[in-house]
Amino acid sequence: MPLTEQEIRDLKQRAKSLRLDVIDTTVWAGGAHIGGALSCADILVALYFKYARVNPADPDWADRDRVILSKGHSGVGFAPVLAARGFFDKELLREFNHFKSPFGMHLDSRKVRGVDASTGSLGHGLSIAVGLGLGARLQKKSWRTYCILGDGECNEGSVWEAAMAAHHFVLTNVITIVDRNGLMIDGKTEVVMALEPFADKWRAFGWIVREIDGHDFKQIGDAIEYAQQEKSGPVVIIAHTVKGKGVDFMEGQVKWHYGSMDSALAAKAKHSVEQMYAG
Amino acid sequence: MAEITGTTWTVYDANTMTQAEVYGRVLCELGEKDPRIIGLTADLAKSTKIGLFQDRFPERFVNVGIAEQNLFGIAAGLAKSGMRPFVATMAAFASMRALEQVRTDICYQNLDVKIIATHGGVSFGQAGTTHHCTEDLAIMRSLANMTVIVPADGYEAANVVRAVVDWPGPVFIRMGRGFEPLHYKDEEYGFQIGKAVQIADGTDITVICCGVTVFHAAEAARELKASDGLSVRVLNVHTIKPIDVDAITKAVTETRRILVVEEHNVLGGLGSAVADVIAASGKGCAFTKVGIPDCYSEVGYPEDLYAHYKLDTNGIIEKVRELLGREFEADENWEDEV
Numbered sequence: 001m002p003l004t005e006q007e008i009r010d011l012k013q014r015a016k017s018l019r020l021d022v023i024d025t026t027v028w029a030g031g032a033h034i035g036g037a038l039s040c041a042d043i044l045v046a047l048y049f050k051y052a053r054v055n056p057a058d059p060d061w062a063d064r065d066r067v068i069l070s071k072g073h074s075g076v077g078f079a080p081v082l083a084a085r086g087f088f089d090k091e092l093l094r095e096f097n098h099f100k101s102p103f104g105m106h107l108d109s110r111k112v113r114g115v116d117a118s119t120g121s122l123g124h125g126l127s128i129a130v131g132l133g134l135g136a137r138l139q140k141k142s143w144r145t146y147c148i149l150g151d152g153e154c155n156e157g158s159v160w161e162a163a164m165a166a167h168h169f170v171l172t173n174v175i176t177i178v179d180r181n182g183l184m185i186d187g188k189t190e191v192v193m194a195l196e197p198f199a200d201k202w203r204a205f206g207w208i209v210r211e212i213d214g215h216d217f218k219q220i221g222d223a224i225e226y227a228q229q230e231k232s233g234p235v236v237i238i239a240h241t242v243k244g245k246g247v248d249f250m251e252g253q254v255k256w257h258y259g260s261m262d263s264a265l266a267a268k269a270k271h272s273v274e275q276m277y278a279g
Numbered sequence: 280m281a282e283i284t285g286t287t288w289t290v291y292d293a294n295t296m297t298q299a300e301v302y303g304r305v306l307c308e309l310g311e312k313d314p315r316i317i318g319l320t321a322d323l324a325k326s327t328k329i330g331l332f333q334d335r336f337p338e339r340f341v342n343v344g345i346a347e348q349n350l351f352g353i354a355a356g357l358a359k360s361g362m363r364p365f366v367a368t369m370a371a372f373a374s375m376r377a378l379e380q381v382r383t384d385i386c387y388q389n390l391d392v393k394i395i396a397t398h399g400g401v402s403f404g405q406a407g408t409t410h411h412c413t414e415d416l417a418i419m420r421s422l423a424n425m426t427v428i429v430p431a432d433g434y435e436a437a438n439v440v441r442a443v444v445d446w447p448g449p450v451f452i453r454m455g456r457g458f459e460p461l462h463y464k465d466e467e468y469g470f471q472i473g474k475a476v477q478i479a480d481g482t483d484i485t486v487i488c489c490g491v492t493v494f495h496a497a498e499a500a501r502e503l504k505a506s507d508g509l510s511v512r513v514l515n516v517h518t519i520k521p522i523d524v525d526a527i528t529k530a531v532t533e534t535r536r537i538l539v540v541e542e543h544n545v546l547g548g549l550g551s552a553v554a555d556v557i558a559a560s561g562k563g564c565a566f567t568k569v570g571i572p573d574c575y576s577e578v579g580y581p582e583d584l585y586a587h588y589k590l591d592t593n594g595i596i597e598k599v600r601e602l603l604g605r606e607f608e609a610d611e612n613w614e615d616e617v
Contacts, residue, residue, distance in 0.1 A: 062361070109388055117359065121383050127349045128384060131356020134341060138317070139361060158380075161349035168344075 003221040007050065011217045014084065015045045016277045019246045021080035021090065023261070023269045029076060029096040031260030032105060035250055037077030039181040039214070039241040040148060044081040046220045047146055051228075056086035059113040065143050066116040066132050070125020071150030071179060072106040079103055079112065087114035123156025125149065126176065130162050133174040144228070145174045152184030155193045160205065166234040167206030175227040176207075176236045179214065181243040183254050199238055207236045214239025248272045300457065301433035302395060303331030305440045306365055310336050313444065315363045317341065321350045327367035327397045328457065347372045351380035351392070358390040363444070369403075370396035370453055374415035385449045386422045393443050394451045399429070400490065400542030401571070401588070402455035404581040413571045417547025419451040420520050426450040427519040428472065429549075431493035434463035435517060438470035446472055455491055455542075456581070462494040462515075473518045475526035481512035484599055485530035485537050489516050489549050492540040492590050499595035511599060519549050527556045536565040538602050540595055542585075545570040567602050569594070 003011070018041050026032040048054070052065040069078050076096070083090040095101035102111035106120025117128050129147035136143055153159060166174055178198075186192045195201070199209045208230055212219035220239065227235035243257070244250025247269045250259075261269060310316045310332060317339045324330035324342055333340040341357075343350045347368060354364040366373070373381065373396040385392045396415060403410045419427045428443075428450060430436040436454060443450045468476060478493065479500045488496040493515045500511035512534055514526055531537060537557065539550035550568030557564060569589050577584060585591040589598055 066359075117355075118383070118388050121379055123348075124352055124380060124384055127352020127380070128356040128359070130349070131353035131358075132360050133356070134353065135357045135360025135362045138339065141360075145356075158346075158348040158352065161343070161346035162352065165343055165346070165349055165353065169341075 002225065003050070003217060008217045011045055011049060012277065014049050015042050016273060018045055018077070018081055018084060019273045020270055021084065021093075022077050023247070023266050023273070025076050025080055025093045025096050026259070027261055027263065027266045028094045029105070031258065032076035032096070033073040033258050034076060035183070035243040035253070035256040035259070036071060036150060036179065036181065037074045038245045038247065038250065039243045040071070040074055040179040041077055041245065042215050042217065042220060043148060043177055043179065043239055044077055046217060046224065048081050048085045050221065051224050052146055053143070054085070054114065056114065059087060063141060063143050066129070066145040068117045068119065068125040068129045068132070068145060068147045069107075070119055070129075070147055071122065071153055072119030072125070075103070075105050075107040078107055078115070082112070082114040085114070088112075122150065122153040123158040126159055126162035126166070129174045129176070130165050130169070130171060133166070133171040134169060136173055137171075143173075147174060147176045149176060149178045151178055151180045151182065151189050151195060151198070152192070154178065154195055154198070163202065163205040163207065171234050172231050174234055175224065176234065178236060178238050179241050180238050181241045183243045183252070183257065185254075185257050187254055202236045202238075207234050208232070209236055209238060211238045211240065214241035215245055246273045246276050300328045300331065302436045302440045302454070303328035305437045306332045307335045309441065309444055310339065313363065314339075315361060316444070317357055317362045317364050319343065319350060319354055319357075319364055319366045321345055321347050321368050321372070323368050326369070327395060329365070329367035329395065332365075347377040348380050351377040352384050354392045355380070355384035355388065355390055358385070358392050363391055363393075365393045365395060367395040367397065369410065370399040370412035370415045371410060373451070374412060374418045378418060381449075382422050386424045389424045389448050391447065392449050394449065395454065396451060397454045398456050399453040400455060401576045401584040402459070402491070402542070402581050404579050404584045407578045408575045411576050413542070413544045413576060414547070415451070415453060416519055416541070416543050416549060417551070420547070420552060424448050425520065426472065427453070428517055429453045429489040429519060430517055431490060431515055432459060432461045432463055434461065434466050435470060438466050439517070442470065442472050453490065458581075459491045460494045462497055473521045473523060475523040476515040476517065477526070478513035478515050479511060481510040482534055483510045483536070484603060485512040485514055485534045486595060486599065487514045487516050487527070487530070487537060487539045487549065487553055488541065489519065490542055491585070492542060492595070495585070495590065495592045496540060496595055498592040499599065502592065503596055503599060507600070509599070509603070516549060516553070519552055522552050522556060524556050527553055528560050528562070531557055531560060531562050531564045536602055538567050538569065538595075538598055540569045540590060540598070542590055543570050544573055546573055565602055565605050567598060569598050
């Protein structure tokens with residue numbers, strides 16, 4: 001059932017709040033991968049506040065949906081959304097990156113409640129998701145696995161090994177979302193190592209492709225609901241996003257792949273986020 | 280393929296089956312009892328013999344094609360879903376091609392994935408260096424949470440496969456190509472993960488070995504007793520990690536000469552693990568490591584390569600004599616050194 005207007009308003013509020021939390025966490029951490037965290041923020045909010053069946057009181061609930069953040073460097077976006085969803089207290093994020101903190105920039109599934117896989121090295125998540133999908137099917141379980149890939153990550157050959165397998169095994173309980181923000185550390189994806197024709201690559205691997213605006217909750221919701229119903233093969237949602245979305249001086253800027261902020265700059269960043277949601 | 284039925288352990292006839300076939304058969308037996316056991320491979324179902332499990336449980340078998348990174352990532356996901364994956368591929372691919380998946384997806388998250396690494400060492404000698412693997416033990420030992428086991432023969436492989444089912448966390452089981460001679464007569468010799476098996480008692484020297492070298496070391500000890508009147512202790516240290524510190528320390532104290540023989544680079548494998556134990560013990564001893572001398576191995580039939588690298592019976596005899604001839608500063612008051 002498509003998202004209602006009220007649901008979309010609520011999700012937007014959550015997304016605004018998450019963006020502000022990401023800015024706080026980046027300051028506490030002394031620097032973080034803020035650009036890519038802001039580009040996938042709306043996707044994370046849609047999953048954790050609407051589509052992924054999880055239970056913060058019982059993070060290991062056997063029948064929960066799994067969420068694999070294959071672009072693990074967006075931990076600075078992932079941890080705040082888990083905190084907002086109730087897995088742990090947001091105040092704990094003040095320790096992000098600090099000595100012996102459970103929260104490093106790439107989250108550890110054995111230390112952080114709600115994290116289903118320790119990721120960080122790129123190109124690993126989709127294979128894990130395929131294993132989870134096969135395991136759920138074998139055990140006749142209805143839970144799904146959501147996998148969020150970065151676009152630059154799709155340079156990794158292992159992503160395509162997994163893509164081939166998901167199609168071969170007709171895995172329809174794995175829903176893949178690519179955060180197509182178009183940038184990687186060294187520049188534009190199309191300059192560093194071209195991905196286009198990206199959708200055609202997925203189609204050639206046997207996937208059903210949906211391309212959306214990854215900051216539009218109606219489109220995110222429709223695409224996820226489509227993928228949940230599709231039974232003929234795996235679905236990838238290519239979510240076109242903007243790196244640094246919500247902070248005007250970060251948007252589309254390759255230098256904000258990773259960055260740090262003092263309190264003055266953070267205030268400026270927050271003001272920008274407020275402006276975007278006010279507008 | 281010969282098959283004997285009746286008691287549990289005679290579901291196979293190890294005299295006529297390869298080491299790999301034995302583990303494949305035992306895995307089938309375990310799969311009957313535990314529906315969570317699932318087999319995986321990367322287009323090596325036949326070569327690694329995990330195809331025996333596939334034949335019995337086709338619905339619980341995943342062949343990912345020639346894609347080892349995906350193989351171990353999928354195994355991690357399956358383990359996270361509640362299944363108990365046994366993954367079979369060649370040692371070279373398990374330990375090198377897919378190393379990061381093994382390390383980050385499996386060991387870091389301490390998942391119950393059991394890795395059957397076949398064609399270890401130079402056991403696929405004719406295939407050359409691309410298919411040899413003389414680095415895997417060094418690599419796998421350095422992964423936290425990983426248990427590393429090198430069964431001596433088919434019977435020990437059967438014991439290992441049974442034992443790892445209830446052993447928590449990831450395990451790397453390193454086998455040969457499957458045509459290695461049998462040392463044991465059956466499974467009934469008290470195998471335990473992490474406990475060395477004393478094959479022969481002795482007081483002049485200890486030969487520490489694993490895998491195919493166990494058979495040859497046992498032969499060498501018998502021959503040296505007959506020819507030289509030597510009392511050679513032979514320890515099958517099948518578990519490289521966690522290593523049996525007590526058995527090694529006892530051997531140092533009681534025999535003071537230690538020869539380690541392994542089908543691996545002399546750097547980083549069993550010999551290095553034993554050297555760590557000796558160094559930490561504070562006891563001095565005469566010590567030699569025999570293995571592949573930090574080079575890429577030659578091509579040839581395995582038996583020729585074992586002879587070339589002094590890993591066979593004659594080679595071990597030669598190395599034992601050498602080590603016995605070495606000057607060694609013995610201290611009658613051994614306890615002072617600790």
